[in-house]
Amino acid sequence: MKIAILRTDGSDVDQRQYNSQEIGLARGLAHQGHTVDIITARGAANNPSIEDIASGSDYKITIIRTGYRRIPVLEYGVLTGLRQLLFRGKYDLVHLSEENNPATTLVAFHCRRLHIPYVIYHGMYVVPSGRARTWYDTAHGYLLAPAIRRNARAVLAKTTTARDFLQARGISNVQVLPVGLDTTRFDTPTEASPHEAILSDLKARYPRVMLYIGSLERRRNPMLMVEMAAAMKADTALILVGAGPMTETVRQRIKALGLNNVLMTGALGQEALPAIYRNSDVFLLPSDYEIYGMVLLEALYFGVPCVTTATAGGIDVIGNNHAGAVIDGVGLDDWVAAVRKTTLAAANPEYSERLQALVRETFSWQKIAQRYMDYVSENRV
Structure with a gap:
């Protein structure tokens, strides 16, 4: 299976960085023979950079850096050039973080148009602070969330508290999947x-x-x-x-x-x-x-x-x-x-x-x- 894991907060992924959840999950999936692209910011939408960080006979892990644009007032942001990346990548699955993030909303609609299954991995358990973010969260819950949830292959929560938060927002069948620990640096x-x-x-x-x-x-x-x-x-x-x-x-x-x-x-x-x-x-x-x-x-x-x-x-x-x-x-x-x-x-x-x-x-x-x-x-x- 070819899987895209998206980091949508605008920060980069460094393979030397300890406990990157994206790299940790990618290594776990690669161990099962899956190929994983980690898509993140700090690149250019019209010319994404590509860094191969691991490969074997039946797997490969690559970091793809594309563009990023911050949304005024909300202090959220979205990856740019993403639809083209998803189209060219021919992914079997896309992994998204945080159900109520505008970036998740955008990618979910891209995936729906491209007929790519996606999974949401959620950790937050309080409504975002700030008037603009609270307003967006309310609008998201009424206008956007139903379609995102309906088309998701699975919704996973990092903790039972996050699961309870999602269930209170009307999302059923949420499974708890904890965050893992990448011990490779400690083992060396x-x-x-x-x-x-x-x-x-x-x-x-x-x-x-x-x-x-x-x-x-x-x-x-x-x-x-x-x-x-x-x-x-x-x-x-x-x-x-x-x-x-x-x-x-x-x-x-x-x-x-x-x-x-x-x-x-x-x-x-x-x-x-x-x-x-x-x-x-x-x-x-x-x-x-x-x-x-x-x-x-x-x-x-x-x-x-x-x-x-x-x-x-x-x-x-x-x-x-x-x-x-x-x-x-x-x-x-x-x-x-x-x-x-x-x-x-x-x-x-x-x-x-x-x-x-x-x-x-x-x-x-x-x-x-x-x-x-x-x-x-x-x-x-």
Whole structure:
């Protein structure tokens, strides 16, 4: 089968980028012998660029970069030159993201005219914010969505929360298909991390090490994690990996509290992360909103349990699999208690082994690609 996977948000796909969902799914499908084109932006509609990234006797993965045009006011955008690409590509299936995105609407109508089946893979679970986007979402629901759903081969949701969101909008027969983890970069041996000595010293001084990886921004509540480090400074350290608009605010708060148990590394490449995960006891993700939270899967891959808020990915990945704790809200006492309880349970080696097995058996892209093709072949909404 020849499949087109579209990235419609205007960003590019880099094969060196870790945890690209498009590349991960493409690799899983290629493992079954399918040929996959990933169509994305950062090219020209009249002269798309083509990059072959993998091939074999019965499969091929290619990135095709076409044009992109942003829609004024809505802050959405659409890929340009797409109808010609779909026509020339002779695809058996087209993969789209987000049911209520204008780009999905446009591609769905292209597919209908070209008689190409398409599948929608949805992750959002709240109505988009902003007056213009809310207006569009309402109009979409009444005028466009019925035809898009009627002609879709399948509608898949990344989480049960996203499924419930779609069902509340009148879409039936939505199947939950989780996001996978591409472990190829973590599976490849790397040189020793320059942070090895610092990490070893931190681990030697503190029996418990908390870890956060991601942007230091308001919706991720980094100040909560700093306050946790202050409340637990006698026996617990905190590693903050990443940068963002709150970096300096966080740094100043750490200084004001006189904390010596917090390490801020700044943004790091993927090659540095395995050593950091292996020297951590619990992963923190106190987000107000997460469509999924890929870092949760990364942490579990290294056997590190997670404490997270009750976001869509946190509920499905952590709560439903007893892989840590899911907390309602960001109360300091609740988070401190959850960390202590979780790390106590994780002291049993079998606990970490179970988390690692969970990722291999449930959240690998090969496993998910198998389920994907089953849904696409058997279901029709």
